Amino acid sequence: MYQYDQYDQRLVDERVAQFRDQTHRFLQGELTEDQFRPLRLMNGLYLQRHAPMLRVAIPYGLLSSRQLRKLADISRRYDKSVAHFTTRQNIQFNWPRLEDVPDILAELATVQMHAIQTSGACIRNVTSDPLAGVCPDEIEDPRPYCEIIRQWSTLHPEFSYLPRKFKIAVSGAAKDRAATQVHDIGLQMVKNDAGETGFEVLVGGGLGRTPIIGQTVRPFLAKADLLSYLEAVLRVYNRFGRRDNKYKARIKILLKETGIEDFTRQVEAEWAHIRGQLVLDTAEIERVKRHFTAPDYQPASAGTLETQATAEPRFDAWLRNNTTAHKIAGYRSVFLSLKPRGVPPGDVTDAQMEAIADLADRYSFGEVRATHTQNLVFADVNQDELLELWQRLATIGLATPNIGKATDMICCPGLDYCSLANASSISVAEDIYSRIDDIDYLHDLGDLRINISGCMNGCAHQSVGHIGILGVDKKGEEWYQLTLGGSSSNDASLGERLGPAVDKASVAEAVETILQTYIELRHDDEPFLDTVRRLGINPFQERVYAHH
Amino acid sequence: MPIIKNGKIVNDTWHHLADDEPASAAPCTVSVARWLREKETLVAHGGALGLRIGGGDRMEEFVGDLDQFPLVVVEFPSMVDGRGFSVARLLRERHGYQGELRARGTFILDQVFYLWRVGFDALEFAPGVALEAALPRLQEFSVRYQAAADEPRPIYRQYAR
Known part of the structure; x- marks a missing residue:
């Protein structure tokens, strides 16, 4: 997964210092509630019914075991030993104290995490396919592009005070597991007639009060043009999106009121001006791609899994429901169900998070992914180890065989x-x-x-x-x-x-x-x-x- | 009234003329609506003239006149109305405006870094803001991921990463 370099780290550290100062000024009465609100929201902080809620970004759903242990530690020290995975692959703490939030952000920064733009009228955490890079139906791994978009959208000077929130999802597979059609911008990786991989760009999808399915504004966008095109869409939205009524402020309403033809024409005209100035260099794509290399896969033994499944019907049920095909023979991706009976969907305890981190190290190369359906994934599990993993997951309550079923709400x-x-x-x-x-x-x-x-x-x-x-x-x-x-x-x-x-x-x-x-x-x-x-x-x- | 200009606190002598206020020979700014209505009279008034732009003004109606204005003011009616950030970049990066580009309105210290990045070189805060506190915020972050008016290169062209 992506590792911060000195620039990424410095930015996050500086952001912690900035929020510490903002919180201090608010508590001193130097910032009014109206002034503090957009600032705290852009750091994921809501003032809620019982206590503040802090939403921490998990960029495109990808977590290391080290990060997960840090989240467990934070939940224990600053919360009630519980955290909640959201429908946008993020994680929330429901009981931190406002005064502690700068310290929590500082803790997060030590493991290359932050809460930047997890709320507010800005570009939110980019989401993606939880099976990115491992599913057999993939055109190209979308994660490098997600990371490039994450960096481009972070503290964007032009697009931090938009009419309303703005969500981008990227999918690289034939099956859309990232809900790209219900995002402000959905990017679906496609191949054009020349065999080049690029993006189909959908705009104006969204849920909430006025649910709308996104529409295609560009059937094929070359990778080099990714950032300039995003910037063109955002600029049209920032200038012309409605600001008079927050229920009509999403880009879907602008697109609907402008009409798809006119809207597309505006975006393309804007893009024509800037596409030559903002080119996504191949060297940068390659640099980021080097962070998403395949782990050291090992061959699996033939026939063992079938024998184990036949011998243990409960394992068989879990295997069929909670695991899915992998692009490498002998491997499967495993879903950890966060939907057992009697637990709020998406909730995990500190002890579970630590146990998951240990299991990720043991069975899935130290990585965990969050899904938009509020479950977790071990993307790379050798099938020889599935039985043992199932037994261990069962002991921590994360093996309910209900993925994609009625109780996976x-x-x-x-x-x-x-x-x-x-x-x-x-x-x-x-x-x-x-x-x-x-x-x-x-x-x-x-x-x-x-x-x-x-x-x-x-x-x-x-x-x-x-x-x-x-x-x-x-x-x-x-x-x-x-x-x-x-x-x-x-x-x-x-x-x-x-x-x-x-x-x-x-x-x-x-x-x-x-x-x-x-x-x-x-x-x-x-x-x-x-x-x-x-x-x-x-x-x-x-x-x-x-x-x- | 003091403002921030080119990274310093200076006293400002411009007067922002209301649409029904007669123009004197002193340096003054007018709204886009008034400019479009009274171009000839205003040019003849003798003093320096600046243009005040709102986020909703149609840029194509005045960008051809930009070289007549040593000062362009972009109005921020509220701190969450971010249209001015796009307007500033367009003026600087597309229309090549070289004069003083001033943000005026109810923005707060925490937005200064972004205002500076999109091309403003002058900030006229609402009364009561301690301008000294705003100066360090011009460089609040040392990392800039994006190209903007202050930095034409995205981060991957600024550094060998």
Whole structure:
């Protein structure tokens, strides 16, 4: 993975000093709350319901075991020994003290980490495919470009006070595991007719209050033009994006109001001026690529895995659900499920983080990845060691065989922690979990994405959930709107609203009814999403609202 | 009123003329709207003339006139309105404006580094800001990843990394 050089390190150190000064001035009354707000947000710091929340960047989801141990240490010393992985591959601490945040940032800087631009109206942490560099369906490893974008976007003097937040995702594989179609800019690596690799550029996707699927503004962008094109899009947005209404300030609204043709023309005209001035040099691409070399893969023995799987059905279930194919024969990528029963989705304890770090060192070359579905990945595990790894993961509660299944829910912190939330989400997830906990039933349901957000901001991406659940406040009570048929993958679509919101006590039952309806109506092993797309929402609607 | 100019605190003699205020012979700035409406009269007024730009002004309407202005002021109506950062880079890097480029408004110390990077060489803070505290912030960071008005090379061309 990328290692800081002296310049990267110096910048992060200087940023710590800057934030220490800003916090001090705020506490001294030299900065007003209105002045401090954008500054602290650009360092990932929210002032929340119970305590500040600090969001730490995990650039494109990649963590070393050393960094993970530091996060464990911080959670123990400055928090309640818990941390929360987010839907943008970041990690959050929910209980630090404001006065301690500069010290936490200083700790992070010692392991080449920071909280720069994890919130605020600026370019956020770039996200990517958690299987980057190891999946068999890859056109090119997107991580070097993610790192180049990270550096370009860090403390960008022109684009730090945008109309609203700005999120970039990069995918290098045929299957989109980075949700590029629902980002402000989605970069999908593609090959052109000449066989060169570049980027298809999508703009204007986004979730939240007005979910929209991104549109292609440029089918092929050469690598040398990556930064100039990003700068052109950002400049058009910074100048012309709406600033009069924060709910209409995202680039998706600018694109919608301008129209894709006019918007594209503006971007291309801007780009024509600057593409010659801001060239991404091949030498720089090669320099960064050298940080993402393949580890020392070892051959695996033939046949052992099959024998082990046959002998132990629980291992077999985990193997089929929680591991995936690797580009190197004899290796698999392993998902660590952060969705066991009774734990808020995405939460890990300090002890678990340390255990994960040890296991990463032992089984996966010392690296861990965070996924946007709030799980973790060991990308490079030799199949001879899978059984042992499974046993060890099981002892720390991270081997629930539910990856991509109904209980692998994406869930925001909701009313329990977040000051923006209208309704709770964690307890709803728990209610649903309790109804589909049976392992055979879970696997019979197949691939299923249930996303639960506690407010319109949609941090849990409910609008692209196969089943989306959105908490709303109705006269002080928590109600929930259900949507069906969303997806953030290659076939991206927004879920369709099922009907009137249901009260909190009825959500889990409604989900159970939807799942029962699916089981009755599906053709053979037709996945849930396909059934919904084939039949539309009517049959589900009729059943859910039958008694209303 | 003191401002920061070329890295020093200096006393400023420019007067920012309201749109309905008669022009005297003293150095004054006018809004883009007024400039477009009263170009000929303003040129004839005799004193030095500067232009005040808002983030919403259409650049193509005045960029042809830039060489008439020894001072261009970019207004920052609030600290979170970042349009002026793009306007400054365009004036410097695209339209080759060489005169004094001044940021004026409610920005705070913590934005000074960015303002300097995008090409401002003068800062007119809202009243009450201690300008001495702003001076060290012109160089708040020693690392610049991006090319901008102050540094035409991105980091990978500044250093052998």
